[in-house]
Amino acid sequence: MSIANIVIGPLIIAIIFGFVVGSRVHLNLDNSFKFTASGIIALIIGALLMSYGLGQFPVYNDVPIATTFLGAVIGVLIGSALLGGRAKGDH
Amino acid sequence: MMAEGKKSPNWNKDDSSPILKIMTLPIAIVIIALGIMTILGGHITPGGGFQGGAMIAGAIILCVIVYGVDGTPLKLSHRFISTLESIGALAYVLIGLAGLALTGSYLYNVGGNLYGQVPQAIAALFSYPDLTHAGIVPYLNIAVGLKVLVGLSAVVIAFSQFKKLAEEEE
Numbered sequence: 310m311s312i313a314n315i316v317i318g319p320l321i322i323a324i325i326f327g328f329v330v331g332s333r334v335h336l337n338l339d340n341s342f343k344f345t346a347s348g349i350i351a352l353i354i355g356a357l358l359m360s361y362g363l364g365q366f367p368v369y370n371d372v373p374i375a376t377t378f379l380g381a382v383i384g385v386l387i388g389s390a391l392l393g394g395r396a397k398g399d400h
Numbered sequence: 401m402m403a404e405g406k407k408s409p410n411w412n413k414d415d416s417s418p419i420l421k422i423m424t425l426p427i428a429i430v431i432i433a434l435g436i437m438t439i440l441g442g443h444i445t446p447g448g449g450f451q452g453g454a455m456i457a458g459a460i461i462l463c464v465i466v467y468g469v470d471g472t473p474l475k476l477s478h479r480f481i482s483t484l485e486s487i488g489a490l491a492y493v494l495i496g497l498a499g500l501a502l503t504g505s506y507l508y509n510v511g512g513n514l515y516g517q518v519p520q521a522i523a524a525l526f527s528y529p530d531l532t533h534a535g536i537v538p539y540l541n542i543a544v545g546l547k548v549l550v551g552l553s554a555v556v557i558a559f560s561q562f563k564k565l566a567e568e569e570e
Binding site: 316317318319322323326327329330331333334335336338341342348352355356359363366367368369375377378379381382384385386 | 421422423424425426429430432433434436437439440441444445456467471473474475476477480484528529530531532538542545549
């Protein structure tokens with residue numbers, strides 16, 4: 310169990326999947342959670358704690374945290390920061 | 401009863417409370433990440449494409465319920481929904497057709513290649529990059545997840561707009 314043996318494939322897919330969904334998340338709305346630096350840090354710390362509680366998938370045995378969960382959170386945040394504010398919702 | 405002179409907060413009765421509005425978006429992001437984890441662990445843990453897609457759709461539905469369909473921070477446009485739906489369906493069919501073309505069996509696990517019917521070079525193309533070597537199963541989970549997440553969300557977005565549609569027609 311070491312970080313050198315980390316399974317990178319599902320992590321990358323999780324980041325891409327999170328990016329796709331996160332590209333539709335608007336972060337700059339007045340009436341919702343404010344994504345300031347402190348808000349994002351709190352969210353990432355919460356995600357880290359949660360991923361430790363969830364644990365890694367059974368056969369991966371690389372790190373004791375759920376890397377796909379963490380990658381998905383980071384993907385959503387990156388996607389929303391890059392594309393979310395400009396996504397046009399026409400529903 | 402309010403005391404004379406004290407003004408009650410000017411809440412809009414149709415609006416959600418500020419607590420809900422502040423907490424819903426981070427919770428929705430966490431639910432989305434859990435859904436993605438469920439999709440990607442579909443071949444080794446309970447869950448899979450449908451369950452994970454339904455969880456992501458649940459996060460989108462939660463936002464639509466709390467913020468309203470016009471003010472939701474998780475806005476899915478018509479083009480986005482149709483694109484993801486098409487990608488999911490096409491990916492599933494094409495991965496299945498790869499098995500049909502190479503071995504004669506639709507949805508043969510080309511990446512796993514348990515029966516050795518496919519050359520190793522082609523099997524390597526379809527293999528999933530983890531320790532389980534599950535082949536095409538995780539890719540099918542991802543395709544189903546994409547379809548389900550936009551399908552269920554589209555149903556709820558459509559339902560939430562029927563009232564507005566009926567008012568416009570009157």
